[in-house]
Amino acid sequence: MSxxxxxxxxxxxxxxxxxxxxGASLSVGQGEFVVLTGRSGCxxxxxxxxxxxxxxxxxxxxxxxxxxxxxxxxxxAVVFQSDALFPWFSARDNVAFAxxxxxxxxxxxxxxxxxxxxxxRLDGLGDKPVWEMSGGMxxxxxxxxALAAEPDFLLMDEPLGALDALxxxxxxxxxxxxxxxxxxxxxxxxxxxxxxxxxGTRVVVMAPDPGRIALSFEAGFSRRYAAxxxxxxxxxxxxxxxxxxELADAIxxxxxx
Amino acid sequence: MTLLQAERGRRDLAEPERATVLWPRSDxxxxxxxxRTISAIxxxxxxxxxxxxxxxxxxxxxxxxxxxxxxxKFWTVASQGFIDATLxxxxxxxxxxxxxxxxxxxxxxxxxxLAIGASRVGRGIFDPVLEFLRPIPPLAYLPxxxxxxxxxxxxxxxxxxxxxxxxxxLSTASGVRNVQQDRLSAxxxxxxxxxxxxxxxxxxxALPSILTGLRIALGAGWTTLVAAELVAATRGLxxxxxxxxxxxxxxxxVMGILVIAAVAFVLExxxxxxxxxxxxxxxxx
Ligand SMILES: Nc1ncnc2c1ncn2[C@@H]1O[C@H](COP(=O)(O)OP(=O)(O)OP(=O)(O)O)[C@@H](O)[C@H]1O
Ligand SMILES: [Mg+2]
Numbered sequence: 001m002s003x004x005x006x007x008x009x010x011x012x013x014x015x016x017x018x019x020x021x022x023g024a025s026l027s028v029g030q031g032e033f034v035v036l037t038g039r040s041g042c043x044x045x046x047x048x049x050x051x052x053x054x055x056x057x058x059x060x061x062x063x064x065x066x067x068x069x070x071x072x073x074x075x076x077a078v079v080f081q082s083d084a085l086f087p088w089f090s091a092r093d094n095v096a097f098a099x100x101x102x103x104x105x106x107x108x109x110x111x112x113x114x115x116x117x118x119x120x121r122l123d124g125l126g127d128k129p130v131w132e133m134s135g136g137m138x139x140x141x142x143x144x145x146a147l148a149a150e151p152d153f154l155l156m157d158e159p160l161g162a163l164d165a166l167x168x169x170x171x172x173x174x175x176x177x178x179x180x181x182x183x184x185x186x187x188x189x190x191x192x193x194x195x196x197x198x199x200g201t202r203v204v205v206m207a208p209d210p211g212r213i214a215l216s217f218e219a220g221f222s223r224r225y226a227a228x229x230x231x232x233x234x235x236x237x238x239x240x241x242x243x244x245x246e247l248a249d250a251i252x253x254x255x256x257x
Numbered sequence: 258m259t260l261l262q263a264e265r266g267r268r269d270l271a272e273p274e275r276a277t278v279l280w281p282r283s284d285x286x287x288x289x290x291x292x293r294t295i296s297a298i299x300x301x302x303x304x305x306x307x308x309x310x311x312x313x314x315x316x317x318x319x320x321x322x323x324x325x326x327x328x329x330k331f332w333t334v335a336s337q338g339f340i341d342a343t344l345x346x347x348x349x350x351x352x353x354x355x356x357x358x359x360x361x362x363x364x365x366x367x368x369x370x371l372a373i374g375a376s377r378v379g380r381g382i383f384d385p386v387l388e389f390l391r392p393i394p395p396l397a398y399l400p401x402x403x404x405x406x407x408x409x410x411x412x413x414x415x416x417x418x419x420x421x422x423x424x425x426x427l428s429t430a431s432g433v434r435n436v437q438q439d440r441l442s443a444x445x446x447x448x449x450x451x452x453x454x455x456x457x458x459x460x461x462x463a464l465p466s467i468l469t470g471l472r473i474a475l476g477a478g479w480t481t482l483v484a485a486e487l488v489a490a491t492r493g494l495x496x497x498x499x500x501x502x503x504x505x506x507x508x509x510x511v512m513g514i515l516v517i518a519a520v521a522f523v524l525e526x527x528x529x530x531x532x533x534x535x536x537x538x539x540x541x542x
Contacts, residue, residue: 054442074448084439087538088461097457098447131538149447 002065002152004028004051004076004185009060011046019058020046021211026204028153031182033222035200036189038251043211044189045157051187052078052155064152074102077146079156083138085130091117091141092126098148116144120174136167140174147178154179156188160195172198173231180226193247197221197240198231205250215250219243322508327515330508339509340500342492348516350492354485355478357414362421362474367467369422370429375459383426391423395484408489416485421474428470432463465539468532472525479521494520 005027012019021043028034028051036044049055051062053072062069069076077098085094095113104112117126120140125133130141139159146154159175160168172195179186179199190196196203200219207214221234221243234240290298304324310316311323318326335344342350369387372379395416402419406412436459444458486495494513501509532539 052442052446054446072442072446072448074446076446078443078446080439080443082437082439084437084443085542086440086458086461087542088464088536097444097449100457101444101447101449101453129538131541145443145447 001030002075002185003030004153004187005061005063005066006047006051007061007063009047009050009057009062011043011050011055012058019210021050021057024060024206024211024213026051026187026213026216028185028187030152030185033179033186033188033199033201035196035203036187036206037191037193037196037203037247038206038214039208040191041211042206042208044206046211047206048078048155048157048187048189051153052076054078074098074149075151076153076155077149077151079139079142079146079154079159081158081161083135083142085138085141085145087129087131089130090126091122091128091130091133091137094130094141095144095148098145102149113144113148116148117141119147119178120144134167135162136164136171139163139171143174143178151184153185153187156186158189158191161191168192168195169231173225175199176222176225179222182226193244193251194235197243197247198225198234203247205247207253214253319505319507322511326508327512330512331516334497334509334512339497340491342497344497344516347492347494347497347513348520350490350496351482351486351494351517352520354410354414354417354493355475355482358417358421358478359471359475361414362418362425363471365418366422366425366470366474367429370426370463370467370470371433371455371459373426374430374433374463375455380430387423387426390419395420395481396487399484399487403488413485413488413490416488417478417481420477420481424473424477425467425470428466428473429463432466432470433459435466436462465532465536468528468536472528475521475524475528479517482517 007025009021009024009026010019011021024043024047026034026047036047038044046055050057053062053069053076064075072078086097089097092110092113095116096109099109099112114123114126117123120143122137122140122144125137130138133141139162143159146156156175160171163171175186175188176199178184188199190199197219199222201222203217203219204213205215206212221237221240224234225231307321308324311318311321322330331344338344338346369379369383373383373387374380398419399416402412402416406415440458440462441454444454449457482493483495483498486493487499490496494517498510498513501507501513
């Protein structure tokens with residue numbers, strides 16, 4: 001069981017007087033789904049990028065099982081809000097790029113990439129250029145590419161932020177299905193209050209000025225999904241509605257109405 | 258249709274349109290003239306003005322021969338030649354030089370552009386060199402090239418290539434600098450090596466910009482051609498024009514200019530075609 005640990009992280013962007021994030025500690029275990037939420041500009045992306053190794057903290061340490069990380073690595077695959085796909089590759093080749101980096105031969109790459117596309121429900125669309133795809137399809141290619149790295153941790157920065165409501169709901173169940181087997185630790189940033197509750201086994205609320213963790217609590221709704229309960233019935237549970245109102249209060253605490 | 262089916266239909270429609278359109282594309286049916294039609298009209302108007310001016314005797318043929326004379330000259334030079342070579346031979350000689358220079362300048366310019374765009378040291382070394390070379394007119398460094406490399410074919414190609422390196426290198430560098438940060442991050446977090454990042458992310462990303470650089474370079478190449486063919490050439494469109502000018506054969510001069518323009522235009526179209534095939538995604542992501 002791997003654990004990704006961020007201890008007492010402070011990040012200051014060069015030229016900025018104040019740190020973007022200060023004193024943030026967080027851990028993501030395998031099988032956990034940690035959701036980072038909070039108002040715009042409170043440092044969610046910064047913290048996620050620190051976990052990815054894409055941003056170097058001023059203080060504190062990011063480690064996996066006690067070993068400090070050395071920059072970005074395939075054990076912590078990232079899904080970007082901008083999808084960051086390579087438009088010069090087809091959907092399949094985007095996924096295959098992650099496999100090539102791992103040194104997997106051409107024959108196998110093709111079959112494995114098809115298999116991964118099937119997992120994100122894009123069967124048969126491997127040859128499609130990604131610039132011809134819709135936002136939801138692109139995000140799924142990005143997800144397949146991240147999974148192709150066979151990561152221990154999946155770090156996602158608002159992966160569903162740009163999607164319409166219906167596509168977004170379908171993507172939420174897709175993410176749950178990918179996480180449910182329990183071999184991945186997930187850290188995901190979202191603005192969606194309902195999304196945070198539905199997906200997270202733990203919900204971490206950040207607050208701004210300076211960016212810090214204000215609140216962290218366990219949520220059990222995604223485990224109920226993993227145990228077989230349909231999303232519709234989870235959302236209809238009064239406990240879900242109550243939790244949603246409380247989370248909204250926590251996020252906007254201290255903000256003038 | 259059941260309500261559910263109606264819902265399904267709506268969901269398909271709800272897929273967001275990806276392309277951002279700054280100006281509506283002109284392929285939507287409209288009454289206004291397309292810019293292509295306007296271009297055609299402009300060209301026809303110029304031809305008409307040329308015909309009128311010469312027909313009415315406003316300008317002596319020595320200064321501007323009438324279009325039909327130029328056309329007639331085109332056929333004679335094409336079939337019988339001018340100064341020991343047919344038009345096709347002149348054309349091939351020039352085309353060969355320009356294309357050889359393009360290949361050489363690409364082989365040199367792209368790595369220089371990569372170095373400028375991707376490394377501090379590279380920028381430090383090559384930026385001043387390019388800034389030095391760029392504004393110098395080919396006629397100014399021509400004597401030096403002759404002194405150093407003689408008057409052979411390679412000197413001519415070199416003169417053209419020098420004019421082409423800067424646009425290629427600078428376009429490459431700007432393409433490299435504009436690689437989306439997220440794409441670099443994505444490649445790095447998948448574990449790609451520096452080499453893989455350059456080969457599979459940086460270069461493809463910069464390709465639209467590189468192709469634009471090649472187009473600018475081709476233009477610069479044709480501009481330099483006449484200078485290059487000042488150097489003891491016996492064939493070439495530039496050489497043909499200069500010789501004709503010395504004998505005041507104005508119709509050959511005009512014909513030569515038009516042939517260069519036509520060939521440059523065809524090459525430009527070719528490159529645009531390559532662009533559409535190679536980087537159909539450019540501007541759409
Ligand atoms: N590259 C950067 N250089 C300087 N400041 C930055 C940079 N990136 C982010 N910041 C600043 O750091 C703070 C935190 O930014 P961050 O992107 O982490 O917020 P966020 O919570 O992800 O916001 P959002 O929800 O809008 O994505 C902000 O004040 C932002 O202006
Ligand atoms: Mg963010």
